Amino acid sequence: MVATDASASSRPPAVLAFDMDGRQAGASPAIPILDVDPFAMEFFADPHPTHEVLREAGPVVYLDKWNVFAVARYAEVHAVLNDPQTFCSSRGVGLSDFANEKPWRPPSLILEADPPAHTRTRAVLSKVLSPAVMKQLRDGFAAAAEAKVDELLARGSFDAISDLAEAFPLSVFPDAMGLQQEGRENLLPYAGLVFNAFGPPNELREAAIARSAPHQAYVLEQCQRENLAPGGFGACIHARVDSGDITAAEAPLLVRSLLSAGLDTTVNGIGAALYCLARYPQEFARLRADLSLARNAFEEAVRYESPVQTFFRTTTRDVEISGHRVGEGEKVLMFLAAANRDPRRWAEPDRYDITRKTSGHVGFGSGVHLCVGQLVARLEGEVMLSALARKVASIEITGKPTRRFNNTLRGLESLPVKLTAA
Amino acid sequence: MPSVTYIHSDGRAETVTAGDGDSAMITAMQNGVDGIVGECGGGLVCATCHVYVDDAWMEKVGAAATDEDEMLEGVAAERSPNSRLSCQIKMTDALDGLVLRLPDRQF
Ligand code: HEM
Ligand code: FES
Numbered sequence: 001m002v003a004t005d006a007s008a009s010s011r012p013p014a015v016l017a018f019d020m021d022g023r024q025a026g027a028s029p030a031i032p033i034l035d036v037d038p039f040a041m042e043f044f045a046d047p048h049p050t051h052e053v054l055r056e057a058g059p060v061v062y063l064d065k066w067n068v069f070a071v072a073r074y075a076e077v078h079a080v081l082n083d084p085q086t087f088c089s090s091r092g093v094g095l096s097d098f099a100n101e102k103p104w105r106p107p108s109l110i111l112e113a114d115p116p117a118h119t120r121t122r123a124v125l126s127k128v129l130s131p132a133v134m135k136q137l138r139d140g141f142a143a144a145a146e147a148k149v150d151e152l153l154a155r156g157s158f159d160a161i162s163d164l165a166e167a168f169p170l171s172v173f174p175d176a177m178g179l180q181q182e183g184r185e186n187l188l189p190y191a192g193l194v195f196n197a198f199g200p201p202n203e204l205r206e207a208a209i210a211r212s213a214p215h216q217a218y219v220l221e222q223c224q225r226e227n228l229a230p231g232g233f234g235a236c237i238h239a240r241v242d243s244g245d246i247t248a249a250e251a252p253l254l255v256r257s258l259l260s261a262g263l264d265t266t267v268n269g270i271g272a273a274l275y276c277l278a279r280y281p282q283e284f285a286r287l288r289a290d291l292s293l294a295r296n297a298f299e300e301a302v303r304y305e306s307p308v309q310t311f312f313r314t315t316t317r318d319v320e321i322s323g324h325r326v327g328e329g330e331k332v333l334m335f336l337a338a339a340n341r342d343p344r345r346w347a348e349p350d351r352y353d354i355t356r357k358t359s360g361h362v363g364f365g366s367g368v369h370l371c372v373g374q375l376v377a378r379l380e381g382e383v384m385l386s387a388l389a390r391k392v393a394s395i396e397i398t399g400k401p402t403r404r405f406n407n408t409l410r411g412l413e414s415l416p417v418k419l420t421a422a
Numbered sequence: 423m424p425s426v427t428y429i430h431s432d433g434r435a436e437t438v439t440a441g442d443g444d445s446a447m448i449t450a451m452q453n454g455v456d457g458i459v460g461e462c463g464g465g466l467v468c469a470t471c472h473v474y475v476d477d478a479w480m481e482k483v484g485a486a487a488t489d490e491d492e493m494l495e496g497v498a499a500e501r502s503p504n505s506r507l508s509c510q511i512k513m514t515d516a517l518d519g520l521v522l523r524l525p526d527r528q529f
Contacts (some may be wrong), residue, residue: 370463
């Protein structure tokens with residue numbers, strides 16, 4: 001790690017996203033250049049020390065490995081997320097710049113779109129996934145969580161990732177979508193591909209794309225209206241064609257967004273919460289003593305582990321980030337995970353505290369692209385943690401947890417545990 | 423700077439000062455007022471910042487916009503004609519003295 005700029009400590013207070021007009025030329029302090037590859041296996045193994053280096057080096061840094069600017073402090077990450085006119089998504093939210101490179105799949109109509117186009121598609125998904133819809137799903141999701149915990153308690157020892165963090169969302173989300181039974185085994189590989197593809201052309205991305213044909217074919221097919229059961233999220237999206245909100249060509253792509261972003265994210269979110277509660281038994285004890293903390297215990301795990309670690313934006317003009325000039329057409333990498341543990345914003349950031357006031361964390365993003373599926377994620381997380389807290393006395397880690405590597409998602413491959421009944 | 427009073431479902435009242443232009447949700451967060459969760463941070467996604475505007479203030483606060491109105495259908499406690507999402511209420515001097523009642527639950 002080499003910071004080529006020694007003046008990183010004394011910077012003017014944060015001044016964000018100002019025009020170049022009227023600024024003195026040459027007034028911009030040098031941006032630290034760091035020799036960090038945030039998509040390397042060594043980095044994924046333990047990102048926190050490097051997140052700290054990135055945060056402390058300056059409000060904006062340059063990563064010459066991939067020729068991108070990056071922000072890792074809360075204030076700057078939040079500011080970039082909340083200025084979509086300057087930091088756009090339509091040129092891709094991965095490293096690849098859609099202005100110069102052909103996207104690996106047709107771009108998302110919501111994630112990879114800017115206002116005003118984004119506003120229309122976003123309105124459709126936010127109605128399909130609204131708080132009112134969640135109220136209808138709640139009882140079914142809660143019953144499925146109870147049944148899953150009973151089943152696992154009967155087994156005693158199992159893998160908390162495959163048998164719980166994956167199995168539970170797989171038992172509720174595909175049905176809520178209205179997917180056919182057949183082919184569901186493609187869902188996690190497809191999502192893994194999508195999140196790897198936001199990264200650079202490294203081994204992870206290339207291998208995922210090379211293997212992707214069957215998963216892509218499945219998703220394409222499953223997004224069609226005739227393959228989605230009535231009443232599910234998928235059918236609700238297609239119904240918006242009839243009301244004229246979207247076209248028949250747009251609907252399958254919006255279904256695709258939910259298939260891409262709706263499953264693997266919650267697998268890693270629930271996996272994060274289980275890993276936290278297993279590592280910090282005092283917090284599990286607090287949860288058992290007050291079940292109303294279940295929802296926040298999940299939310300705090302999303303802050304603490306940040307299942308979605310990073311996203312990119314592309315600058316649409318010359319801009320200043322906290323006094324540092326960044327030119328037009330530059331990729332800016334946002335370290336959501338580092339922002340979620342920035343000591344400038346959070347007291348005791350490295351502590352998992354289920355009573356923390358988590359509002360404002362950027363684990364679900366912020367601004368116009370703020371995760372539109374967060375209520376589904378929270379519902380799954382809350383009902384699962386609540387079922388565990390009611391039925392389980394202790395969660396013991398019985399073997400070495402291993403990591404799963406992905407260019408965007410952070411989570412475990414395996415977490416052997418033993419449950420004791422309450 | 424405008425003040426705002428939050429009345430909890432058990433009748434307890436807390437009066438705090440809002441930063442000009444801050445939302446009534448953020449104001450509650452920043453002053454440690456419980457009862458408003460605001461889990462989406464003001465993004466109009468979660469409906470966990472539900473409040474009942476005191477009758478005397480209804481006119482000044484005004485009605486919910488269409489997006490907010492749709493979101494209000496999903497609040498956890500009962501929705502009433504004076505239900506609003508507090509992340510969408512911007513505190514200004516015109517609202518100095520505002521009284522908001524908090525529902526007994528947000529999810
Ligand atoms: C713990 C679980 C989850 C995490 C951590 C997460 C994280 C995120 C983040 C960080 C963004 C912002 C992207 C950006 O700013 O470019 C986002 C957007 C999005 N998420 Fe999630 N997500 C989760 C679950 C879900 C679920 C369950 C769904 C669907 C049911 C979903 C669907 C979406 C969609 C469609 C977008 C794009 C929204 C837009 O561009 O307006 N996510 N998510
Ligand atoms: S804070 Fe989420 S809708 Fe108001």
